[in-house]
Amino acid sequence: MAQTHTLQDRARDPRVWAALLLFCILAAVISPSVPWLGAYPAKWTLPLETWINATLQPALEWVQPLSRLFAVGLETPLRALREALTWLPWPFVAVVVVALALRASRWGLAALAVLAQVYIVLVGYWPHSMNTLAIVLMSLPPAIAIGFALGAAATRWPRLETRVVAMLDAMQTFPAFAYLIPLLILFGFGPAAGLIAGVIFSIPPMVRNTMLGLQRVPDAVVESALMCGATPFQLFWQARVPVAKSQILVGVNQTTMASLSMVIIVAVIGGFNDIGWEVLSAMRGAELGRSLLSGLVIVAMAILLDRITFGFATTVAGQARPIGRNAFWTIVAAALISGIAFRLLVPEVDFQPDTLGRSLARSIDATLLQFVGATGNLFSALRDGLNYGLMIPLRIGLQSAATPAVWGFALQGWMVALYVIVTLAAAAFLARRNWKWAIALLFGTLFLATGVTRFPWPCFVALGLLLSFALGGGRLFLLTAGAMALILLSGMWMPFTQSLYLTGLAVLLCVTIGGAFGVLAAESDTVSRILRPINDALQTMPQFVFLIPALMLFRVGEFTALIAIMLYAIVPPVRYVEQGLRTVPAHLVEAAQQMGVTRMQMLWQVKLPLAAPVIRLGINQTIMAALSMLVIAALVGTRDLGQQVFIALGKANLGLGLVSGVAIALLAMVSDRMLRR
Amino acid sequence: MKLECRNVWKVYGRRPDFYFDSKGYTIEPDQLAERMAAEDHIPALIDATFDVHEGEIFMVMGLSGSGKSTLIRCLSRLIGANHGQIRLDGQDLLAATPKELIEIRRHKMGMVFQSFGLLPHLTVLENTAFPLKLQGIDRTAREEKAREMINLVGLEGREESYPHQLSGGQQQRVGIARSLAVGPELWFLDEPFSALDPLIRRQMQDEFLRLQQQLHKTIIFVTHDIMEACRLADRIALMRNGRIIQIGTPAEILLNPADAYVAEFTSEVSLGRVIRAGDMAQPGIADTGHPEVDADQPIEALLAGIGAGAQCFTVRPSGRYSGGRLEAARILQILGHSGHPARPAASQGIV
Numbered sequence A: 001m002a003q004t005h006t007l008q009d010r011a012r013d014p015r016v017w018a019a020l021l022l023f024c025i026l027a028a029v030i031s032p033s034v035p036w037l038g039a040y041p042a043k044w045t046l047p048l049e050t051w052i053n054a055t056l057q058p059a060l061e062w063v064q065p066l067s068r069l070f071a072v073g074l075e076t077p078l079r080a081l082r083e084a085l086t087w088l089p090w091p092f093v094a095v096v097v098v099a100l101a102l103r104a105s106r107w108g109l110a111a112l113a114v115l116a117q118v119y120i121v122l123v124g125y126w127p128h129s130m131n132t133l134a135i136v137l138m139s140l141p142p143a144i145a146i147g148f149a150l151g152a153a154a155t156r157w158p159r160l161e162t163r164v165v166a167m168l169d170a171m172q173t174f175p176a177f178a179y180l181i182p183l184l185i186l187f188g189f190g191p192a193a194g195l196i197a198g199v200i201f202s203i204p205p206m207v208r209n210t211m212l213g214l215q216r217v218p219d220a221v222v223e224s225a226l227m228c229g230a231t232p233f234q235l236f237w238q239a240r241v242p243v244a245k246s247q248i249l250v251g252v253n254q255t256t257m258a259s260l261s262m263v264i265i266v267a268v269i270g271g272f273n274d275i276g277w278e279v280l281s282a283m284r285g286a287e288l289g290r291s292l293l294s295g296l297v298i299v300a301m302a303i304l305l306d307r308i309t310f311g312f313a314t315t316v317a318g319q320a321r322p323i324g325r326n327a328f329w330t331i332v333a334a335a336l337i338s339g340i341a342f343r344l345l346v347p348e349v350d351f352q353p354d355t356l357g358r359s360l361a362r363s364i365d366a367t368l369l370q371f372v373g374a375t376g377n378l379f380s381a382l383r384d385g386l387n388y389g390l391m392i393p394l395r396i397g398l399q400s401a402a403t404p405a406v407w408g409f410a411l412q413g414w415m416v417a418l419y420v421i422v423t424l425a426a427a428a429f430l431a432r433r434n435w436k437w438a439i440a441l442l443f444g445t446l447f448l449a450t451g452v453t454r455f456p457w458p459c460f461v462a463l464g465l466l467l468s469f470a471l472g473g474g475r476l477f478l479l480t481a482g483a484m485a486l487i488l489l490s491g492m493w494m495p496f497t498q499s500l501y502l503t504g505l506a507v508l509l510c511v512t513i514g515g516a517f518g519v520l521a522a523e524s525d526t527v528s529r530i531l532r533p534i535n536d537a538l539q540t541m542p543q544f545v546f547l548i549p550a551l552m553l554f555r556v557g558e559f560t561a562l563i564a565i566m567l568y569a570i571v572p573p574v575r576y577v578e579q580g581l582r583t584v585p586a587h588l589v590e591a592a593q594q595m596g597v598t599r600m601q602m603l604w605q606v607k608l609p610l611a612a613p614v615i616r617l618g619i620n621q622t623i624m625a626a627l628s629m630l631v632i633a634a635l636v637g638t639r640d641l642g643q644q645v646f647i648a649l650g651k652a653n654l655g656l657g658l659v660s661g662v663a664i665a666l667l668a669m670v671s672d673r674m675l676r677r
Numbered sequence B: 001m002k003l004e005c006r007n008v009w010k011v012y013g014r015r016p017d018f019y020f021d022s023k024g025y026t027i028e029p030d031q032l033a034e035r036m037a038a039e040d041h042i043p044a045l046i047d048a049t050f051d052v053h054e055g056e057i058f059m060v061m062g063l064s065g066s067g068k069s070t071l072i073r074c075l076s077r078l079i080g081a082n083h084g085q086i087r088l089d090g091q092d093l094l095a096a097t098p099k100e101l102i103e104i105r106r107h108k109m110g111m112v113f114q115s116f117g118l119l120p121h122l123t124v125l126e127n128t129a130f131p132l133k134l135q136g137i138d139r140t141a142r143e144e145k146a147r148e149m150i151n152l153v154g155l156e157g158r159e160e161s162y163p164h165q166l167s168g169g170q171q172q173r174v175g176i177a178r179s180l181a182v183g184p185e186l187w188f189l190d191e192p193f194s195a196l197d198p199l200i201r202r203q204m205q206d207e208f209l210r211l212q213q214q215l216h217k218t219i220i221f222v223t224h225d226i227m228e229a230c231r232l233a234d235r236i237a238l239m240r241n242g243r244i245i246q247i248g249t250p251a252e253i254l255l256n257p258a259d260a261y262v263a264e265f266t267s268e269v270s271l272g273r274v275i276r277a278g279d280m281a282q283p284g285i286a287d288t289g290h291p292e293v294d295a296d297q298p299i300e301a302l303l304a305g306i307g308a309g310a311q312c313f314t315v316r317p318s319g320r321y322s323g324g325r326l327e328a329a330r331i332l333q334i335l336g337h338s339g340h341p342a343r344p345a346a347s348q349g350i351v
Ligand SMILES: Nc1ncnc2c1ncn2[C@@H]1O[C@H](COP(=O)(O)OP(=O)(O)O)[C@@H](O)[C@H]1O
Pocket: B012, B013, B042, B044, B062, B063, B064, B065, B066, B067, B068, B069, B070, B071
């Protein structure tokens, strides 16, 4: 105990950090002349991929007959459901959806349901969205059942709890595309693989919410049920579950949204004629109008699914809804029966406009092209500015960016000197307040000088290890060491640094921009009211959707990937900063006011430090969101680990997918542990 | 004897049963409790021994953290005791199997909780009928019984409301109705009125007394409010740090505090309202011509008579009191014109 304590204290000694800094500067200076310092040499790697493929592939192929059979078993009911949903004339399905909206919420949601569905029909995507819906609906029962069972078991046996939580963490950090690969090998390219991926991806929120709900059942409820003479079975089903029902339904809501997100992502493997595939092929064909229209279909579906399931989750016992239970079932039965009758009697009428969608797409295409053409200069200026000014230097360093080829001028001696002097002066200023900030600044400027991807790898390893030991102690140190070893030995170092740079930049920008919005929202109720629905919408959208506007405005490239990642990852900092600032205890704020602080002092010296733990949680969430988006952003062109996963998916290369997927998961776990503490 | 509780211990910590492993040597409670505390264990209930008689209101009273909830939960077997014996009608509760326990709770016990413990998804009617539903009684029968209970606690008309639509006092009425629905002989109440506003609390206490007059349950009632204890109790068990430090009627405890702690605790209570004529009456018959009073009259009520010149009262038997004679001088002595009454002087009168 005392031993590790002193060791960890030593890892927090400024002198140790100064030594590391000197070592890094030295390495950075000599690295151009020492080739193995700059890039990790290929001959020091192990063929991990090949080994994995050689061992796992036969194993998977061995169970293949069985799993393919299973896939057929799954696809039969799935096909039946898809065909039923597309076979029924849409107005009858729409009536059922509206009835659900009325049962879950108020008239407003019903009106929204009508609008959304009419839109989907008008643009001609009704069959596609029904195909997507069918897969989502099929994935829900198993996901909900498994998630509920796991959550209930983890609450019942506390020993199981830590293991289940660890498993969920691992599942949620492991990129979605990566576990598609073994599924494809097992179940073949088809809806079954997508369905199973949807199930796996949407289990964790169900487990978490079930656990949360069951754990929060008040002791008094449990004790009173026991005193009423409940058997263990009655206690669970008649007291615990009904009391936890609302939270469990929140789990159903999140599970539905996760499933939708995954089912749309899975469209990359193609073949279901679903809405995700429409968006993807439109994006690949650079058809702006079509990708926008089909993207909005996804948005409409997401909002409807979210609001309806959420409405059920938040219904309080005894709350009146526009229609009662009996009316609801009557409407549903009437709609289905008359739909079937109608289709059988008048098979040729299906109420769907044939060409409207296409001509609409074409005219939107024209408008959008005009818009993009007119604003092209603006957006490409924005893109180029950020690209050359921020992204390239951060990636390859000022030493490589400040060249005639990139910036149009070479680095002069006085510029280097100025950079060093300004840095040192700033560091000296910071050091008087807190040496950690000074060290962070110095490392930051060093990174900027060499570029994240060209920073000597031994320095990276040393920095990562020292940081993890100082923050998390021996266990985190071992985790980091293992992660580094895996990444180096598998030859993933370059993609890894690319990932680090891209996520790092996205997180930095998100925290700055999102944090500023969060501060505004905390200070002004109006801003908060405006931001809340936007945040809600951003958070319920399937990840895939964020690619569309980014791609439309900025074309293929790393910058577009950055924007897409940021769109997805900007919500947590806004939310957590606002929440952190707003929940600062009022008496502390009043005490500070008594002392006569200014508004700025209040923010920087009272509220932000007090809100720090919540904000750190938000940064953690931002990193997780950015990493999970990394793989999806690979679709618009990156060079990072996400792209490796994506390549692996294309080639059904299990080893590559596993190694790069695990690398991303490890990156997520290490940063999570560092921030969580 | 309805309920017998002998040397019951409840210890929280890593290995509580370790302390009671060895047979054959007698446990010295004070030393053992000290040792537990020194070894990172919490002795929440120390060597509790008492009896509860059929039909009495037995109050468990103490400051928060003194072990009252632990005691009542051991008696209802919501938690297991580490040591000792608890007998209900002669049956060893600690040895009851889970199945037997369910049967006992379904037919013999009812319990009311401080935070109500109502099921939020059920209406008042369904909540009240819940214990009957668990027994598999069919709907019409259980709802009829539940309605009867709801009328008993004065909630008729609210049958279809949900708990969140009720006030705290109304919710606790549902809790009471539910706990009575199975017709229990033994009724546990753990600080049932502590979560309520003072005014409502007072009203609920009155109704509680009214109910008990009708039902004659054997009641174990936990409270931290000495006034509540004195108003409602037949007998009070005073707890402190896991130990029962005194058991007696309110009058006994007020007039004969076991130690300085109890005396301090009870010093705020106005004796005139709590002590009843029957508590102080001496055997024998007063000479005729003295005013007659009921034994359950608080002595405060006799002051008017004393003011009018009465020297002695004839006490009529009432409730659990037998009658007798009571001299005005003794009342005045108790109510003491000086600050603290000379309490021990009254002790001969108390049995
Ligand atoms: N589950 C538990 N684990 C550890 N200690 C407990 C537990 N329950 C109660 N205690 C301790 O036992 C003591 C008595 O608690 P309790 O019976 O709830 O007191 P009361 O009801 O009189 O306020 C307290 O010191 C409390 O901290």
